[in-house]
Amino acid sequence: xxxxxxxxxxxxxxxxxxxxxxxxxxxxxxxxxxxxxxxxxxxxxxxxxxxxxxxxxxxxxxxxxxxxxxxxxxxxxxxxxxxxxxxxxxxxxxxxxxxxxxxxxxxxxxxxxxxxxxxx
Amino acid sequence: xxxxxxxxxxxxxxxxxxxxxxxxxxxxxxxxxxxxxxxxxxxxxxxxxxxxxxxxxxxxxxxxxxxxxxxxxxxxxxxxxxxxxxxxxxxxxxxxxxxxxxxxxxxxxxxxxxx
Numbered sequence: 001x002x003x004x005x006x007x008x009x010x011x012x013x014x015x016x017x018x019x020x021x022x023x024x025x026x027x028x029x030x031x032x033x034x035x036x037x038x039x040x041x042x043x044x045x046x047x048x049x050x051x052x053x054x055x056x057x058x059x060x061x062x063x064x065x066x067x068x069x070x071x072x073x074x075x076x077x078x079x080x081x082x083x084x085x086x087x088x089x090x091x092x093x094x095x096x097x098x099x100x101x102x103x104x105x106x107x108x109x110x111x112x113x114x115x116x117x118x119x120x
Numbered sequence: 121x122x123x124x125x126x127x128x129x130x131x132x133x134x135x136x137x138x139x140x141x142x143x144x145x146x147x148x149x150x151x152x153x154x155x156x157x158x159x160x161x162x163x164x165x166x167x168x169x170x171x172x173x174x175x176x177x178x179x180x181x182x183x184x185x186x187x188x189x190x191x192x193x194x195x196x197x198x199x200x201x202x203x204x205x206x207x208x209x210x211x212x213x214x215x216x217x218x219x220x221x222x223x224x225x226x227x228x229x230x231x232x233x234x235x
Contacts, residue, residue: 034222043211044165044225091163095223109223111157113164 002028004096006112013084013119020080021115023094029074030096034109035067038091050077084119091116122147122219124212124226132232133202141197141229143212149173152216154188154195155223159209168210171195202233 003026013019023033031052036044048069049057056069068080077096081088095109123146133139145154156168169179171188179186183200199206212226 032221041230043227046222046224049220049222093163093165095165097221110167111165113162116163 002026002096002098002110004094004110004112006094006115008115009113010116011118013117015085015119016083018080018082019084019117020078021092021094021117023077023079023096023112025075025096025110028096028098030077030098031074033071033077033094033096035069035077035079036093036095038093038114040091044093047079052077081117084117086119089117089119122214122216122224124214124224126210126212126226126229128229129227130230130232132234134234135204136201138198138200139202139231139233141199141210141212141231143195143197143226145193145195145212145214147214147216147218149216149218152214155213155215156186156195156197157211157213157225159211159228161208165211168197199231202231204233204235207231207233 005024005026007022011019033050035047037047038044046059047062050069050071052071052074058064066082068082071077091114093111093114095111097109125144128142131139152173154171158166158168169186176188176190185198187196209228209230211228214224215221
């Protein structure tokens, strides 16, 4: 299957600083990537849909100025948590869907391994 | 609205027992896809199966089997002869056109398999 790589796998940062998380599709192009957040013992909640070359679409309740998403190429999307606070500590997961020839909306989305963010 | 309900929060079984994880979904779309994912302690999501709304055939893959029933909007997952390595959180998910092709996850079921 296709591979999605997230970096870093874990990060600890001080309150008030910003953290950037990268999501890369290693062997396929992805026009659309998705960012999820998962609090301990909870489900994955979609934060935003990242579209290559255009603005991300944020879910209701997600602060777009706090969670900056950039999808500058067909293989890379980044999520920057700005002015992080302890309540932002969570597990962040991205997924990417195959695009291009043969891809359809129902194509399987491949998930990165996740980034565990701890804000102290 | 799209919704996925996994009523079982946690299940604990002894190795070699069979276990069924329930999933009930809601959508008004006639075309949709259902998924099951496994999330081991490491955190990464492992894709298990995708089923489209027009294919109600049950599927078996080794010790795993899935029962899709449109009449009850259910997509249940059974592990036969469970093993300790099956211990994980299992998520059922739905993707439909009306939802903008977003994947909606259930709350997850945490499965503990004891030796």
